[in-house]
Amino acid sequence: MGNYEENYLAKRPQHLCQMCGKCCRVVTTSIPYKKLVEMSKKGDKGAKDFLSLFVPYESIEAARKVDAGIVDNIINRLIDDGNYREDDITFYGCKYLQDNNLCSRYDTRLDLCKHCPSSPWSIVPPGCGFEGWLFWKREEIKQKIRHSKEELLELKLLRMRTKDEETQKRIASVENKIMKNIEAYKKYGSENW
Ligand code: SF4
Ligand code: SF4
Known part of the structure; x- marks a missing residue:
């Protein structure tokens, strides 16, 4: 996660959740199932937590039978982002989700x-x-990145104009920090924003 998202979790308006249970019923991960199992065996907390809740569906079709809309939405987004690899994708459902879409362990649910x-x-x-709110959060970040790119141009000019080596180094250091921030969003397309 890039620096522009530091307060994301704290600011997230929890009341937007409609308790529809869809994100518990059919989910996937960016890490393939086999790798998750390996990570879990090695003690990775994130992988262990995930596998303690989620049970893999036997196939993409099996997940589609549960909710084709969610499955196709995920696959289409991954295809759009150039990240879809059919052999690596597994869908999961949480064993604690009840038929009424509510969590049977809500008070002790994991982070x-x-x-x-x-x-x-x-x-x-x-x-x-959360759809609309997430859209605006992404737009806010894109706007910050665009602003950062303008700052980079100004800093570059300033560095070229200054003769003092120490000042040049300080400017270069700020430029590097900004470039790292932009780089953190490369997988989402920050080069083109
Ligand atoms: S899919 Fe969205 S609205 Fe539904 S339970 Fe999950 S977070 Fe809440
Ligand atoms: S434990 Fe509860 S909140 Fe967490 S994924 Fe399962 S049903 Fe959803």
Whole structure:
């Protein structure tokens, strides 16, 4: 997660959740299932937590039978982002979700549940109450990145004009920090914003 999202979780308006249970019923991860199992065996907390809740569906079709809209939404987003690899994708459903769409362990749910959707770039199910808010969060970040790019141009000019080596170094250091921030969003397309 890049620096522009530091307060994302704290600022997330929890009341937007409509308790539809869709994000518990059909989800996927960016890490393939086999890798998750390996990570879990090695003690990775995130992988362990996830696998303690979520059970893999036997196939994409099996997940589609549960909710084709969610499955297709995820696959289409991954294809758009150039990240879709059919052999690596697994869909999961949480064993604690009840038929009434409510969580059977709500009071003891894990942080990964409390933090969902965990980033402005999270792929949420169609109709999720966070959709609009996430869109604006992404737009805010894109705006900050555009502003950063303008700052970079100004800093570059300033560095070229100054003769003092120490000042040049300080400017270069600020430029590097800004470039790292922009780089953190490269996977979402920051080069083109
Ligand atoms: S899909 Fe969105 S609205 Fe539905 S339970 Fe999950 S976070 Fe809440
Ligand atoms: S534990 Fe509860 S909140 Fe967490 S994924 Fe399962 S049903 Fe959803």
